[in-house]
Amino acid sequence: MKVPLLDLKAQYQTIKHELWQAMEEVLESQHFILGPKVEALEEAVAPYCGCQYGVGVSSGTDALLIALMVKQIGPGQGVITVPYTFFSTAGSVYRLGATPFFVDIDPVTYNIDPRSIKNFVEAECNFDYAAGALLHKGSGIKIRAIIPVHLYGQCAEMDSIMELAKEYHLVVIEDGAQAIGAEYPFENHGSSSRAGSMGDFGCFSFFPSKNLGGFGDGGMVTTSDREMAEKLKIMRAHGSKPKYYHHLVGGNFRLDALQAAVLSVKFKYLDTWTDKRRQNAAYYNSLFQQSGLIEKGFIFPPKAIWESGSAINPQSAIPARHREPARSGEAGGRNPKFVGHIYNQYVIRAKRRDELRTYLREHGVGTEIYYPLPLHQQECFVELGYKAGDFPESEKAAAETLALPIYPELEPAQMEYVVARVSSFYAN
Numbered sequence: 001m002k003v004p005l006l007d008l009k010a011q012y013q014t015i016k017h018e019l020w021q022a023m024e025e026v027l028e029s030q031h032f033i034l035g036p037k038v039e040a041l042e043e044a045v046a047p048y049c050g051c052q053y054g055v056g057v058s059s060g061t062d063a064l065l066i067a068l069m070v071k072q073i074g075p076g077q078g079v080i081t082v083p084y085t086f087f088s089t090a091g092s093v094y095r096l097g098a099t100p101f102f103v104d105i106d107p108v109t110y111n112i113d114p115r116s117i118k119n120f121v122e123a124e125c126n127f128d129y130a131a132g133a134l135l136h137k138g139s140g141i142k143i144r145a146i147i148p149v150h151l152y153g154q155c156a157e158m159d160s161i162m163e164l165a166k167e168y169h170l171v172v173i174e175d176g177a178q179a180i181g182a183e184y185p186f187e188n189h190g191s192s193s194r195a196g197s198m199g200d201f202g203c204f205s206f207f208p209s210k211n212l213g214g215f216g217d218g219g220m221v222t223t224s225d226r227e228m229a230e231k232l233k234i235m236r237a238h239g240s241k242p243k244y245y246h247h248l249v250g251g252n253f254r255l256d257a258l259q260a261a262v263l264s265v266k267f268k269y270l271d272t273w274t275d276k277r278r279q280n281a282a283y284y285n286s287l288f289q290q291s292g293l294i295e296k297g298f299i300f301p302p303k304a305i306w307e308s309g310s311a312i313n314p315q316s317a318i319p320a321r322h323r324e325p326a327r328s329g330e331a332g333g334r335n336p337k338f339v340g341h342i343y344n345q346y347v348i349r350a351k352r353r354d355e356l357r358t359y360l361r362e363h364g365v366g367t368e369i370y371y372p373l374p375l376h377q378q379e380c381f382v383e384l385g386y387k388a389g390d391f392p393e394s395e396k397a398a399a400e401t402l403a404l405p406i407y408p409e410l411e412p413a414q415m416e417y418v419v420a421r422v423s424s425f426y427a428n
Contacts (some may be wrong), residue, residue, distance in 0.1 A: 003405050003414045005366030006209055010409035011273075015265060022261040029257075034237075037260040042220070044267055045204075049180065050197030051222040053229035056255030057236055060177040060205025061088035063219040064147070065095065066253050067173045067201040070231050073098050073144045078136060080120065080170075081147040082112045083374040083386075084394035089149055089175050090375050099141055100384065102376050104391040106157070108303050110347070110401075112148045113393070114160035127168060134168045145171035150179035150195045152370075153211070153277075153342035154304065158184045158198045165199075172199030177219075178344040180204050180212050181274055185340075196222040206263055211277070211344050212270050218259040276408035277343040283412060284346060284404070287419040298426045300349040304341035345370060346406035351426075353402050359425045365418050368403045 012019070026037060038056045046054030057063050073079065075097035081089055083102040090100040103116035121127075125143060126135050134143040146165055148156040158174075165172045176182070176195040183192040196202020206218035223229050231248075234241045239248030285301050293299040347370065350356050357367050374394045376386035388395065404418055 001414065001417045002364040003366060003410075003418055005368055005403070005405050006407050007409060008208060008213075008407075011407070015269065018265045019262055022265050023258060026257050026261050032257050033254050035257050037257040037264065038255050041255075041260040041264050041267070044264065045180075045220055046222055048194075048267075048270075049176075049202060049204075049222045050194040051202065052224040053222065053226065055221045055223075055229060055232040055236065056260060057219045057221060057232075057253040058255060059217040060203060060207060060219040061092060062236075062251070062253045063177075063203035063205070063221045064088060064092040064173065064175060066232060066235050066251070067203055067221055068092060068096055068098070068145070069235055069250070070228055071145065071171050071173075071200075073171070076141060078139075078141040078143045079145045079147055080117055080143060081175075082149055082394065083376040083391050084110060084371065084397050085149045085151060085175070085375065086177065086371065087375065087378075088177075089147055090381070093147070094381070098144070099139070100375075100381075101136065101143065102384075102386065102391060102394075104393045105397065107393045107397070109154055109156070109305055110151045110397055111154065111156035112146075112161070114157050114164060117146065117161065117164055121164070121168060132169050134170065143168070143170065145173055147173045147175050148199070149175040149177075150182055152302070152347050153179050153182055153344035154302075154340065155179060155182050155184035155195050158193070159186050162198060172201075174199040174202045176202050177205035177207075178210065179342060180210070181270060182342045183340055197224070200225065200228070206259065211274060211342055212263060212266055214259040214266075215262050216256075216259060218255055218263065220255075273408040274342045277346075277406055278341070280406050280408070280410050280415065281341070281343045281346050283415055284406075284419065287415060288348075288422075291419055291423045293423060293426060296426075298351050299422065302341070302343075302347055343406050345403045347401050347403050349397075349400040350402050350422075351400075353400050356422065356425050357402055360418075360421055363421045365421055366405060369398075370401065370403055372398055374398050 042054035042056050057066060078099040078101050079093045080101050080103060082105050084105050093100045103120050104113055106113040124137055126137055128135055148161050150156055174196055179195040182195045185192045202222040204220045206212060206214040221232055234248060235250035236253035239246045239250030288294055288299055288301050360367055375381060376390060377388060
């Protein structure tokens, strides 16, 4: 049996007619840059993410870049983030001349650990109360922002992060590239917030492999700050308003109308696809539990810490402080549409990970390693002064994690085959 890591052809066949019709409308209009199609997508995605404004941009990387630019984060300034993430998280900071300050991840969610942020601030920084600024002791660099990454489709611990950001006057730019529609239950609010709505900005990617993916690159920045939204729109068009009059230096970060048309068609199916990913994750979990691999310590499936109110992860399995009270007329607590983990990736920890991956490839199973070398060990960041051992949880995750196929069209028999092959590897 062949089980690819991702099968976009299967998705395409189900909505092929709608996609061609949408693209034909753009071709007939000959309006290819921004315009009505982009505006329609922005007006759909922003409220879906719990925000008032959405600004379509050219990629998820450019979403991070333009958010940093709008806040004028650059040389002599720093941003706290993690080394276990896709390159653009820290690369966007570095590209603007600012300094990424890495902290370690939580070993369960793989997201930024608020305790690591707090330890960094208390041990390596001073807060200048007169200036209202957090300063790095060793370099004097002013820490301006935190970029939490909602990795693999699960939100970081945003209540603690927002408290720290408020205390130290820090901008929060959520990297939600893999997490559109994911939710986080705020303990003190009794309700959930979606990725991209909790910080000052939310940054999303529409790369083809994402849950909402286009036919090329694309992205969006979400915010509920009207002034920032307007500035984002100016900055994405070279800082021009009106046309050819530049009060700011921006960039060419515009979203193509063809991409917006494709994404608008796919957006209608996003919740259905997300539900299917969650069902697939639940089936994987069940299969791995039955296999005995977990209790033997060979495999550790992902844990959806913030899930609740569903058959996938019942209320009783959630720590009390993360449970949401039942709403009127609901027996299970949270509405099933309010999801935590959206499973952009289904990532396991595996003993002898590299050997397992080779074995699975030989037996027709596609996998991927996200990410094999943490950013603090990348050659291009050597001048930051980090070394192996500085962030043990990030390094351990890089050495042990493996992504298995999780796309919505995956069949039960394919998942059974994947787990059977994993079992046979360890049996041998």
